Amino acid sequence: MQNQIAYLSEWGNSELDFKKQGQVESISTHFIVTALLVNKSDLPEIIPILEAVRTRYFGGASIGSEAVGNDHEKRKQILEDLDEIGFKIIAIIVDKRQLVGQGLHFKGSLFKFLHGLTDRELYSIYPDLEMSISLPMDESFMKGFIGYVQQNHISNLFNQSDFGFAAIQETLMVQTASFIAETLARCYDETVITDQRGDFIEILKSKVLSVKFWPDTFEHTLANKPEPGPSYDPLLAELSIKLANGFFNRKSSDRAQQAIDQISCLGYLLFHFKHINPTRYITSFELIEHVRARRGKNVSLHYFQTKVIAPLRDAGVLIASSSRGYKLPASHQDLYDFIGHSNTIIEPMLSRVKKFRDQIVMATDGKLDVLAADEFKLIRKVVL
Structure with a gap:
């Protein structure tokens, strides 16, 4: 029976008309889905810690970015406290600007596309994963995702996947997933991106199981792209x-x-x-x-x-x-590191093989050469 449960939340909106940028408030450039994976058996230990985080930083209110905003030092402190908790992160980060022209001009088609991405990322690794969210109150991404999962992952004897709503105490997990999603938004979304993003990811990196970017382009969006030189080609x-x-x-x-x-x-x-x-x-x-x-x-x-x-x-x-x-x-040095490291293993090993072979040849007056077999012809070519 599957012991893992994922708590899901999302960040962003379905607006794709970026010509309205400046006219309509908060047209996100990205849509982010975050899942926090935990072992069910660990929940009794995790919930009290989250309660302490909520009391310490949010005055007993919900764990949410609204209370943190642009206070980046406070966000880092919260992330460092959360780093002590036994959960892992799977995230799907979609650059909506790259969806223009993909036939995804409407919220329904956009969410279907996002449902498929999220489903593949979660269930390709955890086919029996149980998921939990807060009860959706409108036609949100999560409400549609519930239907998508129920349609594509019908529970049976061979597939015990399930989708449910978080119990009252477990809403802290969903709130934390939402906090992580909003933190990732501050790393990638142009409307809220901050120069502290590298620090956020540095803290979160040990928690990351998978981050799926769409499209998956070769860009250093967090680390400053190194200048070409000896350490970067x-x-x-x-x-x-x-x-x-x-x-x-x-x-x-x-x-x-x-x-x-x-x-x-x-x-x-x-x-x-x-x-x-x-x-x-x-x-x-x-x-x-x-x-x-x-x-x-x-x-x-x-x-x-x-x-x-x-x-x-x-x-x-x-x-x-x-x-x-x-x-x-x-860099070229990375290549030389690999060859040099390999050489420290290969050269002594070949030397030992040669000594082994030579001693057998001498002891048998040349009648037995352990490298004479065809399967050892490459080794024979190198050491003899």
């Missing part, structure tokens, strides 16, 4: 993104656990590369923890190296590595 960076996206396109519908873990790991690398810092290495521990959180089960370092990283590289994805961890390469 734009052409190499674009190649890294292109090859990573190619893997996503090929494997996004693959439901094998290893494929899901590979997508999860690569998504985390991409998110940091594009929206936080393209020069930062990410440790094995951080990546393994991300895979664990998404699959709900621990994975070993050996599994991570042989079933996640190695197949990604075998599929043509560029992943640099060094003693500092892993990243998508963005």
Whole structure:
């Protein structure tokens, strides 16, 4: 039985006529859906902490951005307190300006498009996910999404997905989802974007399971795009993104656990590369923890190296590595780091193989050469 529950909220509006910008108040440039995933068994511990946050920062009223507004220091303090709570974030961020000309001129067609995006992002990873929202009072995105889920995910013996309304105490989770959605809006939406956005994402990054951008363009919208130079080669960076996206396109519908873990790991690398810092290495521990959180089960370092990283590289994805961890390469140094790191492993290993082979040859007067088999011809060519 599925033990995970997602609390959903959204930010933005359905207005697409950007010619009215300035005439109509608050025509958002983006529409954002946020889901907070928690284990049901953790709720008794989470709710009291949220109650304390509500009391500390909101005077006992609802957890909401209205009480924070442009007080960015207060928002960061709240985010830091929320960072201690055991939930993970899945977000869908749509640039509505890119929808013009897509046949989505009406709210109904726009919401259908958004329903499909949200459904695929949530149920592709968690097919039995239970979801909860506050009771919608109008023809909102969430009201339509309820119908979409009920139509496409009918509960049966093999699919226990469910959609419900948050109990009174659980509305704190939905309020928190709304607060996170509004915080992400201040990172991306042109009507409320702030220069503090990098700080917000830096705090939230450990909570992020997945952020789906539409369209998924190569833009550094949060981290300042580095100037071309020794630490950043734009052409190499674009190649890294292109090859990573190619893997996503090929494997996004693959439901094998290893494929899901590979997508999860690569998504985390991409998110940091594009929206936080393209020069930062990410440790094995951080990546393994991300895979664990998404699959709900621990994975070993050996599994991570042989079933996640190695197949990604075998599929043509560029992943640099060094003693500092892993990243998508963005500079010549990243490439040399990978080759140098690999050389510290390969060269001693080949040396040991040669010594092993030479000792056997000497001991048997040349009658047995363990590298004589055809499957070892490449090794034989290198060491002999």
